[in-house]
Structures are given as C-alpha cells and as structure tokens.
Amino acid sequence: MGTRMTDAGMYAHLWGTDELAAVFAEEARLQTWLDILAGLARAQASLNIIPATAADAITAWARVELLDLDYVAEQTRLTSHSTLGLIRGLQRILPAHAREYVYVGATVQDLTDTWFGIVMRETGAVVWRDAWTIEGMLLDLAARYRDTPMAGRTHGQPGAPIIFGFKAASWADEMRRHLERLRAGRDRWLVGQLAGAVGVLGFFGPQGLELRARFCREVGLGDPGISWLTSRDRLAEFAHVLAMLCATLARIGGEIYELQRPEIGELREPARAGAVSSITMPHKRNPEASEHLDTLARLVRSHAALLLEGMVQQHERDGRAWKAEWVALPEVCLFTGAALGMARQVLADLEVDEQAMAGNLTRYGDRLASERVLAALSDRLGKHRAQALLQEVLSDSDSDLAVELSRRGVATVEEVHAWAARPAVDAATAMVDQVLRRVGAARKAETDTWR
C-alpha cells in the first residue's frame, strides 16, 4: 500500500481522476515504458541495428502483466540504476534471441523523457477537452445571465453594479487564453527523446538522427531536432500553463466560496445527494469543491515552480533537477485533472440566486449607485468637487444620499433616485456580447479534441 494520501483509497478522487490514473498508475506507466522500448526496437530493426525478429519478440513480450515486478524492483535497488531492473526483468521473459536487443544504446532519460512527451500528450488532451467544455459552460452562464445585475465588489466591499454574465464572461475570456496557449504549445511539447549517453547518439554513429526520427514516429511524438536532456523549458512551460489554468479555476472557486456565504447568498455550488458537510453541525452546506479548487491550484503552482527551477541544469545530464521532475510533472498533471473534473461538476449545476443578487444591490439604499450619482453630479459640480462632496455625505454610514444632496441644494431627491435607479451596466452587456461573439467564433473552428 502506498504512503501518499493522494493515492489512498478514501481520497484518491480528490487528487486525481480515474482517467488520468489510467495514464499514471504504476502498471500503466510501466506498460507505456515497455511500449516505448518496443517502439525503439522496431525503429532499430527498420535500420538493421537489431534483427527484425528481435523487434518482433520485444513487441510481443513487452507486457507489464508478464513482468515479475518484485524482481524488477529488487534489481533496481541492487543496481542503483533507474531502468536496469526493468531491462533485466524484461530480458527474463524475452526469448533468448531477443534478450540482447532490448534498450540498445538508449539511456534512462530517453525512456523517461519520451514518456514525459506521452504524458503531456495524454494529459494535454484531457486538459483541452475539459477546459474547452468548461469554457462552453462559462459562455452559457454569460449568455444566460447577460441581464442579471448584481453588486460588483472591490476590496471585499459591495460597489457599483455589474451583471453576473459579465463575471462569467471574464472567466470565459481567461479560459480562452489558456486554450490559445495550449494550442500554441502543443508542437513544442509533444516531442520524443533519443539522445543516448550524452545527447549525441554516439552509440549509433551516423544513423543516429534517422533512428530518432523513426523512433519518434513509432511513439507518436514529434522529433525534437536536437536533444533536450538538459533543455527543459518544455516542461516548465507546460506546467505553467496548467498552473495558470488551475489558478483560473481557483478564482472561480473562490468567487463561489465567497458568494455562497449565506450573508451574501448569491451563488451556491451544487449539493450532491448523500453529501454531508459536517458531522458536528448538521445544518452546514459547505462549498467544499469550490475551496478544493484553491487547494489544487496551490499544489500545481508549487510543482510548476519546481519545473521552472529545474531548467537550470548542468552539462549533458543533471540528476538534481531531473529527478525532481519525476515527482513534479505527474503531480501537475494529476492535480490539474482533478481540478478540471471538479470544476466541471461545480459549474454544471451552479446555483445562481438572481433574487439575492437583486436584493443585495438595493440593500444599502442608493449607496451602491454612488458612481452614477458621481457621474451625474460631475456635470454640475465638476468631477472632483462632486467626489469630495459625496465622500463627505457618504462617510456617515447612516445618511440618506438623496436627502442629503437635496439638503445641500445640488440635486433633488427625485433626481438622485432617478440616477440611482438603473444599474449602469451598458458596457458590461456589450462586453459579454463581445466575448460571446469572439470566443464563439473561435470555438466554431474547434472541437473538444486537442489539435
């Protein structure tokens, strides 16, 4: 049994998804590693570096379920070598004629970096799909609540009105930029590695580059052009895009968390049947998925930072930063996957209380319309004089704005009420429409498949 709560039976669903577990689970990972070795063998056979029969045998027998994993682990510890245990384990099950032809001329990093390329491909596909789907949900929210006024809030304090659709459009707009980044980065990231001992494929002489090209095709990745053993910007960039994406989800989650306070009551994350928020306070209904988005964002950015730090490598291989990637990259992927899945659930049934939004807007009399009153009074008094006057009047939290302004002879009560009456959200609506139009057009040319 594992030692990490992230993999615990009770809690794994909080820190990953079944779908990504199918990429990262030990057996799945080992099978992918074996597939890479088989791909290498086939590429080598195609160049007569090894016999075709050996490649066939490796392809046929490189099955994780055939391996004696205890033996593999034991040999790994014995040799202190990251993949020699696996090689020996594989040799044991291969027919004798093929044993010497497995993993020829390649190094650990050829295997693990190519796996990283596959990991980014598989995870990236999930991320694109979920981010794209979430963007759709956010656009739906923006459209549905295009005309739902609510209080804007700055510094935690209610201010001038916005509309809820505008908030959702801002989320969608941010998500769109992540999708752009995912698309732009794809070809940079999805490359294989075949570098050999020090990056120059010395084992293979002049055949090296052709072998790499064929190998990359075998594993469904691009050719990197030049070895990237200590050139790690791809990982840092991929992780940072995911970390930014999770930050967006955390921003959305944080908004729900705050607006679900019953004192505000404008949003609520959906309650699942059977869910129990508290075993000591049965009345509680906690926005736990929303807050978990924040937790996951912290973890992802922390691991992304390790990958950025890890770009500063030495010479032709540098175990110090490289091995940290073994921990950091999978965590970035798994936590991001969990966050996306959770965000989809939260957004699918987000409860929006339009009545509470309307109520909070008028709860403080005309005060939340102070920007409009300022604008109107500015025409009479000048902007800064108007601001100073209003500041004075409103600093008494009990004052009635219309009465006070009328008492000071700068406006009638009716005028003030008229100014305050209609939320000044024309531009908000226009921005929503513009986002719907622009992002909608981009989506027309796309599907939920990453390309």
Added chain:
Amino acid sequence: MGTRMTDAGMYAHLWGTDELAAVFAEEARLQTWLDILAGLARAQASLNIIPATAADAITAWARVELLDLDYVAEQTRLTSHSTLGLIRGLQRILPAHAREYVYVGATVQDLTDTWFGIVMRETGAVVWRDAWTIEGMLLDLAARYRDTPMAGRTHGQPGAPIIFGFKAASWADEMRRHLERLRAGRDRWLVGQLAGAVGVLGFFGPQGLELRARFCREVGLGDPGISWLTSRDRLAEFAHVLAMLCATLARIGGEIYELQRPEIGELREPARAGAVSSITMPHKRNPEASEHLDTLARLVRSHAALLLEGMVQQHERDGRAWKAEWVALPEVCLFTGAALGMARQVLADLEVDEQAMAGNLTRYGDRLASERVLAALSDRLGKHRAQALLQEVLSDSDSDLAVELSRRGVATVEEVHAWAARPAVDAATAMVDQVLRRVGAARKAETDTWR
C-alpha cells in the same frame, strides 16, 4: 536616498540597466502615468465627455518636472489613496478650467494596469532585442565550434565526447523557443485597461467601450475586449516567459562557471581591464558575471511566482494580489534586463579553450570512449553482456581498457584503440547544422525589433 541595494549607486548596474531604469525610474514612471492621464483626456474630449480645451491643457501641463512631488507624496499619505495625491498635485498646476477634467471616471487600476501594458511593451522590446542578439551569438558559437570535440558530462562526470558547437546549439534552440513565446504572447499582453470602478465603465454609460478603444489607441496599446481587473494571466505569463529566459541564461552561466574551474579550464568568461576578482587573493579570476546570471534567475522566478499566485483574485478588484504586482512585475523586468545585458557581455568575448577541451578528452585514456567501445563490442557479445563486461573492467579506475579487453580475448588492443580514436559525434554535427538551418531561416524573417 533609497533603501534598496538594487538601486544603490554602487550596485544598481547589477540589478538593472540604464535602459530599463529609463522606464522604471520614479520620474519616468510618473511621466508615463501623466501621459496616460493626458491620453485619457484626449480620448474623452474626442467623445465630448470633457471639453477639448481641458484635454489640451492636461496634455500640455502633465509634465513631471512641473509637479511638486513632495506635495503629491504628502497627499498620497494623507488620503491613503494611491493616486489622489497625484491628481491633486496635477490639479494644482493645471489651469483652473481644466482641473475638474483630469482622471475622470477612471480608477487607480486603469492607470497602473495601462502602465503595466506599457511596461510589458517597453521591456518586451528590450528582451526581444537582447534575446535575439544573444541567439545570434549562440548560433555563431555553434557554427564556429561545429567541429570542436570536448567531453560530454553527466552527473558532473566526464562521459562520451560531444562537440562544443552542439552545446551552443542546444542553448540557441532553447532561446529560439523563448523568442517564439515572446512573439506569440505579444498581442495578449500589450493591452490597456479602462474599467472604472468595478470593471463595467459605469461612469460613462453607453460610451464606455468606444472610450476605451480610443484610450487604448492614444497610449499605443491594444483593446482588451473585456476588463481584466482581476483576470491577471497576462502578467503571470509574461513574467514566466522572462523567468524561463533567465533560466536559460543561468544555464549558460552555470556551464561557464563550471567549465572555468582551472581543473577543467575549457571556458572562461571575458576578463575586463581593471576588474579585480579578489582583494585578498590577487591570483583569482572569478566567473562573477556567469554566476550572477544564476542569482538573477532566482530572483526573477521568485517574483514570477508571485504573479502566478496573484492570479487567484476575488471579485472585481482585490488589493491583496494586485499590490504585490507593483513590486513583482518591475522586479521581473529589471532583473531580466540586467541578466540579458550581462549575458551579452559574457558571450561577446567568451574564451573557448579548444586545446583544453581536446586535452580533457584524452586525459583518462580510452575511458571516455566507453560508449563507442560498448557499441563495437555489442556486435560481438550482445549489448548487455558487453555492458556488463565493460562495467567490470572499468570499475577498476586504473585499468587499461584495451589491455584488459585483449586479455579477455574479446578484442585486440588495436581494435579498441581504433574504436576509441574518433569521437562519435556525427549526429552532434548534424544537429548543429539542423539548428543553424532552422533557426537561421526563422531569423531571416525577423529583425531585432519585437513584432
């Protein structure tokens, strides 16, 4: 006098450049802020929101040298408001008819975020130019040392041969990806902000969006489409690209630092006339610029992380993360500028000791050719049997490889010497050529001006 050593007379050159100081120095910053206010006034006048005469006056008088900065600072402290001191300072010098028309309907963040857009534009231009220039230097190194063998090193230990041009090509290849990112991000980043109190431009009613479009044109930035008061991925992404770039420079610097060890002696950063490495050990010649690249990379990634963390904002304005940007974004820019300038100097006159490189390759007899010997022996013994045999022979650090293999009857002394004689760097050369070709082609369509 300031309190930060980064601005100290003695040390400012280590932590910024004159060129970027001209962007960030207090007076320069304030002038840019005043220019933004003037641009706002002109845009407003063009829509009859304020009188054209007011806009003219603001444009004419908004000069930092006219401001009483002590008064501005005092009023800032008095009001606890970030820009009201500036407004009052400006009103004082404006003709009476224009005083009420400065900074109408805009908020602090409209000013500072638009400034951020300008900061990214100005810094980005310097970064592009320097990164592009450095890429050129790296390509020159790759071409010049295309046929200069040296020891590859993994885990700090000399291994199979590479060529120095290959190392330089790997740097250039990484730099190219940063240039791609800089180009791809440009339009995302260079936008203005005019959002008003809560992001919906309520002060301006239906004119809001047209005003924003004109304002952005006035300040030479793109229109953001939707307010980004709490949507901060642009900053996080920009900073991360710069942090990755600095990491690349730190990787180069680290390589020089290590290879400049006299025990290795393959590279040396240029010594400037007059430079003194140590006042206690006059023999010293330290790679201090190279190591400073590492220092700067640490600082940049630390501040970039603050900007990533700062993406998780609340509601329509969130001072907690926003104010941290005031510190982090300029630091990212200034430190990156310093790193690029320093890297240019180091690379311009980098000393490459080809003789030392050759000497180190042969210093350990045939040992560094073990990969080639392994490849050759693999044909006879099988790869893994050959590896085990060589592992055994070479584990004695005094053994003579050729003698031992001959003694074991698997190869003659002459054969081993022949295998070991020529560095197996065909693929390295081919990769250098490929990078030169590919990056060279990309550069043909570019200049050192960011577009």
Added chain:
Amino acid sequence: MGTRMTDAGMYAHLWGTDELAAVFAEEARLQTWLDILAGLARAQASLNIIPATAADAITAWARVELLDLDYVAEQTRLTSHSTLGLIRGLQRILPAHAREYVYVGATVQDLTDTWFGIVMRETGAVVWRDAWTIEGMLLDLAARYRDTPMAGRTHGQPGAPIIFGFKAASWADEMRRHLERLRAGRDRWLVGQLAGAVGVLGFFGPQGLELRARFCREVGLGDPGISWLTSRDRLAEFAHVLAMLCATLARIGGEIYELQRPEIGELREPARAGAVSSITMPHKRNPEASEHLDTLARLVRSHAALLLEGMVQQHERDGRAWKAEWVALPEVCLFTGAALGMARQVLADLEVDEQAMAGNLTRYGDRLASERVLAALSDRLGKHRAQALLQEVLSDSDSDLAVELSRRGVATVEEVHAWAARPAVDAATAMVDQVLRRVGAARKAETDTWR
C-alpha cells in the same frame, strides 16, 4: 531617483517604515559599513596588526558624508569588485599614513555578513517590540470581548457560536510562539563574520581567532565560533520567523477583511480622517490596511524562500546564492516592518460591532445551534442517528428546526429552543482565560526590548 516603487516618494510608507529606512537607506548602510571597517581597524590595532594611529584615523574619518559617492560608485563599476570602490573612496579622504591600513585582510563578505548581523539585530529589535506590543493589544481584545458571542465560521459558512475574545486569544497565542522563536534564535543570529579569503583567516596567521573575537565585540555582535561564509541557516531561519509572523498578521488582516463585508459587518478596520477609499465610488470604505497585510506576507514569504534556497551553497564562497541575499534579507526586514506598523494601527482602533455579532448569530433561527441540538439529541437517539436525522431536517434550508423535531417526536419545541438558547462557549471562555494567564505571566518577565 530609484526605480523601485517600494522606495517611491508616494508609496514608500506602504513597503517600509521610517525607522527601518534609517537602517537600510543607502547612507545609513554605508555609514554602518564604515563603522564596521573602523571596528575592524581598532581590533587590528589592539593586536598590533596595524598602527593605533591608523585605527584612530580610520575611526575619525570613516564618515559617509565625507565620501565622494559618485567616485565610489564609479570605482565599483570599474573594478567589478563589490567594495574596492568603497576602499578607494575611503583611502582618498584618509590621511596618508592610514590609507594602507583600511580593510586589511578582510573580504567583502566579512563586511556584508557582519552588516547582516547588525541588520538582524536592529530589525529584530523592532520586530520584537512591535510583535510584543501587538500581542498586548490582542490580549486586550481577548479580555475585553471575553463574553461576546459571535458565529464561528468554517468553510466560509456560519457555524456554531464562538466568542470574539476566543478569536483574539488564538491570534495572541500564535504571536506568543513567534516571540518565543525570536528569543530562542537571537544568539544564533546576532553574530559577526571575519573569515578572510576562504574562511580560515589566513591573512592573520595564528592571530586570526583572537582578532575575530575582538572585532565582533567592537561591532556589538557575538563570535560565530566558525566562519559561516557558506553556512547560511541563520538567515533562512530569521527570515522564516519573520515570514511566519507576517502570516499571522495576514491571518488577522484577512479576518478583518472578511468580517468587514457589510453583509457581515462584525469588524471594521479604523478609518483615518482624510482617507479616501475610492475616487469613483464615494460610498466605499475599504479594509485596505488589512488587505495590505496579506500583500506584505506574500512578499516576505517569497523572499524568505530565496534565503532557504540560498542555503545550498558551494565550497567556501558562492556568489550565486549569496548575492540573492543582498536583495532578499533587506526586503524581508522592510516588508515585515511595514506589516507590523500597519497591524499596530489597525488593531489600535479596531471597530468591533457586538450587536452585529449577536444579530448574525440569531439570523438563521436555531440553525447555528445545530451542534448543541445534536449533543442534546445524541443522548436520546445516539450520536450518529441524531446527526443523520438533523442532517435530513436541516437540508431543507427553510425548515424550522424546533417544529420539525417536534413533529418527528424526538423533542418538544420548547426543548429545542432551550438547547439553542445559550451559546455553548464555556470552553472558549476557559481557553481565553488560560491564554491570558499563561501569556500574561510570560510577559511579566519581559519588556518590549528584545533580549
């Protein structure tokens, strides 16, 4: 003029204090450096390493106001040496007989590390005093509001009652632990450095250690026992204690920020006369000091992390991490100083609205008493059966708890009301009393002076 907004005339008060500016301002720093050089000279004279007359002259003339700072800066740049410019500047003003006797046998790090010792001494004294004073304020709050019930909140949702004094006591308890850490670390941190070229004081032969002891006495610091040129845990620990302290202030600030939401309205940070929260929304009263505590905490922990990272140094001096300390340690000090000053102001006049606290407790009927009702019902039904029943009843947010329980025959309406009537805060009060007693006793043996 500087390039950092943290030092800008308008904003420096947000990022430091006058008191710490007097430690870190360029002139102050240079004077301290000169004092260190004078102390070194006196220590050396006392051992006849240099003539007493030279030490006297150095002591007399080492005044920053006599230095030509432009020359110092120019020579610093010319030599690329961190202190040779200063030496030359000082030599210029010294009488001829003393010129050769300044800065004898010492290195840059002897100067800057000793300055770090002084910086920690001076900053630590301010931190202790302010933290101690704040602890006193928090204890006062705990005592004053020992019997003021309010809603506890978990996951952002109102839950069972607590008392406000309990919240304040938790803050005080946390602050006490920081004070313990400050006291325990003091002797570890306040040491000088005299290490020479590589840490072994080779310049001074057998006199080295005695010279170091005298030097440390001259500058009012402890003797480190062994050179710490690349042993930097002291800095990492000091910074982390300050970062933790700022985190506590950010926790307090965050609480004020949230509870100041008018929808909750239980706390408000004091409003200063003249303060303007918004120039577009004159009704606003923002908790900007409270939220700035969060900003500062982010910056401090980011710089503290640099100092932790910087512990991994190489050999006998390592410029990469060391120079990052030049930026990070002062920032940690200045930002912490700013945070403490701001927290003192906020807490000195914190507005506590007991009526709002009481109102929020009863606002949701008996729901917030669900823990007490559960406890009472547990005696009848068993704990888990009671919890399940209450969960079911309370999942309908409109249900009347007493009516529903009575309808189900498990309690009468009167019983439920009785259970819910009195906040179950006995233990809270007892904990407050215990903190007041324990921390009060500790404070009896202390003053606001760090020892």
Added chain:
Amino acid sequence: MGTRMTDAGMYAHLWGTDELAAVFAEEARLQTWLDILAGLARAQASLNIIPATAADAITAWARVELLDLDYVAEQTRLTSHSTLGLIRGLQRILPAHAREYVYVGATVQDLTDTWFGIVMRETGAVVWRDAWTIEGMLLDLAARYRDTPMAGRTHGQPGAPIIFGFKAASWADEMRRHLERLRAGRDRWLVGQLAGAVGVLGFFGPQGLELRARFCREVGLGDPGISWLTSRDRLAEFAHVLAMLCATLARIGGEIYELQRPEIGELREPARAGAVSSITMPHKRNPEASEHLDTLARLVRSHAALLLEGMVQQHERDGRAWKAEWVALPEVCLFTGAALGMARQVLADLEVDEQAMAGNLTRYGDRLASERVLAALSDRLGKHRAQALLQEVLSDSDSDLAVELSRRGVATVEEVHAWAARPAVDAATAMVDQVLRRVGAARKAETDTWR
C-alpha cells in the same frame, strides 16, 4: 496500484524509507487514526460522556485489518465527507452497543491534526536520531582530517588553502543548530487537537477542556492550550526546520558532487557493489546519492513553502490551506527521511583522497598562496599597494610569482617560496578544535533519542 512514482515498487526507496513508510502507509495511517478514535473514546468514558463498555469495545475493535476498506472508500466518496466513511466502516464492525459512541463530538480535523502531532513525533524522532548520527560522522571527519590541507574554493575557483576537517566542521556546526531547533520546537509541535465544530468544544459543554487534556494524554501528545484549527505555525515551523536540514545535506551532497569530478578528485561517494552508474557509458561512476540530496532538498522546501503559505487561514476552519497540508506535511517527512538515510550511507564510507587534495594545492605553483604572499608583502608595501602589484603580476596566468616579485625587487625568490610553503591554516585548525569541543560537550548530555 498507486499513481505516484514516489510510491512505485521500483523507486519508493528514493523518496522515503521503510521506517517512515511504516508511519505513512495507508494501513498504518488508518490504524493510527483508529487508535486516536479509541483514545478519544477512553477519554470520554473516563468523564462519563460515553459508557465505559463502549470505549472498551471501540478500543478492542478499532483494527484496520477488520475494516472493509472498499466500503470505507465508497462511503467517503458518497458522503463527500473526509471521515464519515471511516465512521460507517467502523460502526459496521463494532458491537451494536458501541456504534453510537464512536467519534462523538469530534471533527475531521481533530482526527487529522492529532495525527499530524503523532506524525511530527514519529518523524521528529527519526530526524533527530539521523541528524544526531550524521553530526557524529561529521565530527569524526573533522577530527580525522584536522590536518589535511586542501584548496579552498570561492566562486568555483581554487583559492587559499583550508583543511578538509574545517569543511566538515562547518557542516557539523550547521547540523548542531538544526538539532538545537529540533529540541526547542519539540514541545511546541507535539500537541493534539480536540476542538469540535468551530474550535470551542461546544458539544461537550463545560467538560470540554478536561476532555481534551485526557484525550491528549491518551494519544501521547501535549495539550495545545487553545484550539489551533486555523493557527498553523507549528506545521510551518516543523517543515522549515526539516527543509533547512535537507538544505544542509544538499550542501554536503553538492560538495561531494563537485569534488568528485575526476578533474578535481578530492572526494568520492562510496560505490556500492552491484551499482551501475550508466548502461551506455560503463566507465561512469556517478555521485548519484549526493545529487539526490539536492533533489530531495528542492522537494522539501517546496512543500515547506506550502505549509508557510497555509498559515494564512480564514475563520475557524479553512479547507483551502488545510487540505494542502495533507499533501505537504507527509511529503516533507518522507523526503526528509529519505535524505537523511541517504546522507548516512554517503558519509559512512565517504572516500577522501588526501593525495589529490595535496596535489591540487600545489598544481598552480605558488598562486594559491597569494593571500599569504599578500600578507607578507603588505608589511613592506602596504596592503593595498601590495594587492595592486600582485594583481598585476598574477593577471598573467603563466607568470612565475616568485620570479616576478624578485624581478620587481620587492622580495627574493626564496622569500616568496618560504611564504608560500606552509598553508596558513592555524585558525582553521583552531576552529575545528573549537567545534569538536563545543559540539562534543553538547552531545555528552544527549543520546540519539529526541527529547
């Protein structure tokens, strides 16, 4: 099978130890959780809160091997509650009379925070023991190599001589400070949590504090005095001490990594029989354990930073930061355990090549004695004139120092040779002796058991 490579059969030994796996493995953790519940039941029975028979039954049946873990996991997912699945799983195996008496009045955090206390106790004991043992090894190195001169190195360049024992003493001195911190923090960290719904133990009325005291005694932890649900400095401090400790190990590892370069060859980490450094370059012998110390230090400080960030919590429970602790604290413990174990192995058989050390000292002629020559010449020429002269002479890297000085008439060749002949390491030896004495004395009063 898990998804984290840190738990993979092949690699778990790199990221943890068997000893700590016995603390953190899922079954072990669940058993500890059950033990805590049993301890709670006994404490409650002692106060007649639940029947003694129930407590007895819970104590008897709370065995992880009896639980249906799939059911527990399923109920956890169904309820979205962190421990309700466990409660239900436990109720199922308890005799009917005890079922309602398990987990009475406590919350998730009471369980998990108390577990954190136990985790810090168990991990801290391992850390103390290993750090103490390592300190002993370092003192042995310091004593054994008290008179072994070697080149000091600054900025990566060989400088004046030190002694290897001095380097080791610096490591020991740093380790001693960590041991001091571990001792000073122990009582702060090892506390239990019994806080109830919102921290005030409302379920238990006036019995709350007495119950907590008894509960803490049952689980072998201290009483916290006041609930610490959102007061998390303990975790941040504990993690930071471990991160500093790992940084020290990384510093040691880095030194070995660099000095093991064959071009330097002064240190070598022990080679294990059967270990294979490279499958492509059989001559390689890599310092992989040494470099892994750096990897682990990165990971520990990254997770420690999460715990520091997590101090800024809201209200009476804040899932956002709290849940991140579930990941971060165990990782800190496991990675630190792995680092300590690895460091013990490396240090136990560290190979020190005194001959190489001596050889490197004289390899550059008299140059590495430049500090001594400077000291001697200073008496004749003045320190700064001497430094300038030597700087000039030595800037030609081929110059013969003695010949050049003699040619300039400032010293004879014999004088220079005499100055350069003996390494000026008197103070180094004295510092070694002082560390041996001071730390030795401290160790006399201690054992390898944490107290």
